[in-house]
Amino acid sequence: MFKDKLVKPITALVNLTPDRLVKSFCGQLVPIFFLHRMYPGYDVTDRSIVQHLEWCLEYIRKNNYHPITLKELVLSRVEQRTLPKKAVVFTLDDGFYDQYEIAEPLFKKFDTPYTCFVISEFLEQKLWPWDDQIRYGIENSKLSVLSIDLPDGSRLNFSRVSDTDEAIIAKIHHQLKLLDQTHMYAWLGTFYQQLHVEQPAEIPEHYRPMTWSQAQKLIDGGNDIAPHTQTHRILSRLSDIESEQEILGSWNMLKEKLKGAAPVFAYPTGRIADYSEREMSTISQSELTCAVSTVPGHVKLASKNENLPRFVFPDNRFDFIQYLSYIEAMKEKISRH
Numbered sequence: 001m002f003k004d005k006l007v008k009p010i011t012a013l014v015n016l017t018p019d020r021l022v023k024s025f026c027g028q029l030v031p032i033f034f035l036h037r038m039y040p041g042y043d044v045t046d047r048s049i050v051q052h053l054e055w056c057l058e059y060i061r062k063n064n065y066h067p068i069t070l071k072e073l074v075l076s077r078v079e080q081r082t083l084p085k086k087a088v089v090f091t092l093d094d095g096f097y098d099q100y101e102i103a104e105p106l107f108k109k110f111d112t113p114y115t116c117f118v119i120s121e122f123l124e125q126k127l128w129p130w131d132d133q134i135r136y137g138i139e140n141s142k143l144s145v146l147s148i149d150l151p152d153g154s155r156l157n158f159s160r161v162s163d164t165d166e167a168i169i170a171k172i173h174h175q176l177k178l179l180d181q182t183h184m185y186a187w188l189g190t191f192y193q194q195l196h197v198e199q200p201a202e203i204p205e206h207y208r209p210m211t212w213s214q215a216q217k218l219i220d221g222g223n224d225i226a227p228h229t230q231t232h233r234i235l236s237r238l239s240d241i242e243s244e245q246e247i248l249g250s251w252n253m254l255k256e257k258l259k260g261a262a263p264v265f266a267y268p269t270g271r272i273a274d275y276s277e278r279e280m281s282t283i284s285q286s287e288l289t290c291a292v293s294t295v296p297g298h299v300k301l302a303s304k305n306e307n308l309p310r311f312v313f314p315d316n317r318f319d320f321i322q323y324l325s326y327i328e329a330m331k332e333k334i335s336r337h
């Protein structure tokens with residue numbers, strides 16, 4: 001791959017640039033990465049994500065970056081303490097079993113702590129994420145023409161001759177994120193019926209959560225477990241009461257179930273439209289010390305703790321190094337000028 005050829009030169013450039021030069025031009029920069037599943041598709045034996053992550057964690061160590069937890073990052077911001085040089089943070093979203101079973105030994109091998117944001121009702125096994133159920137439904141439907149009535153009464157039509165499953169899933173996700181999500185889980189029953197797919201009575205193997213005791217083991221091993229709502233519904237599409245309940249209810253559940261849950265939060269799906277001032281104010285008035293989004297960017301001195309950006313963990317080495325170092329921030333700055 002062409003980009004791989006650039007790994008050596010970009011590493012040399014980054015390592016040769018004096019720290020004070022970066023600081024004076026870009027200020028202090030901390031990247032927070034977020035990851036999701038530890039294997040692509042349904043093939044648990046596919047090691048491609050694990051191998052890529054392993055390369056990146058090794059890179060961090062060799063090039064003297066300093067992995068810290070999100071909790072530590074926020075604490076040093078609040079107390080205005082100096083951060084370790086070249087600090088970097090890893091986070092994993094939702095609380096799937098592989099985020100313990102596969103991720104934990106890998107991160108441990110490189111002494112890198114991570115924060116796992118868990119959906120509390122998912123760990124309780126009372127539900128599994130609605131967005132994954134959309135995927136499951138579509139991938140298991142044998143119909144060649146799909147007609148789906150959404151919760152607001154509007155209809156989406158697809159032909160599986162012209163539309164790929166990925167495109168159909170993306171379109172349904174997109175539409176649902178714009179609608180009132182109060183009755184999302186009740187609506188899923190209708191969704192499965194329309195697809196002629198039997199609604200799973202239990203969470204399918206691939207989609208199962210980690211257990212509470214695995215979550216506790218993560219904490220005991222120096223990682224963090226933190227709240228990611230109760231049900232993963234989009235907060236900006238819920239009433240005031242429900243939005244607050246999703247945030248504080250998940251935090252309270254974690255405190256009840258775990259010793260040492262971390263008071264940091266992640267907005268479900270986390271795009272700019274998925275949360276608002278209302279959610280940020282719930283966070284700042286609570287025990288929670290920060291909330292992260294999925295809006296890309298480095299954490300800077302001026303970032304608000306209730307609204308910290310994160311980079312999706314890139315699938316290639318070159319982009320990883322750009323986000324990890326100052327390159328991405330420099331590019332952003334230059335393009336703005």
Ligand SMILES: [Zn+2]
Nearest residue numbers: 093094268269
């Ligand atoms: Zn999530």
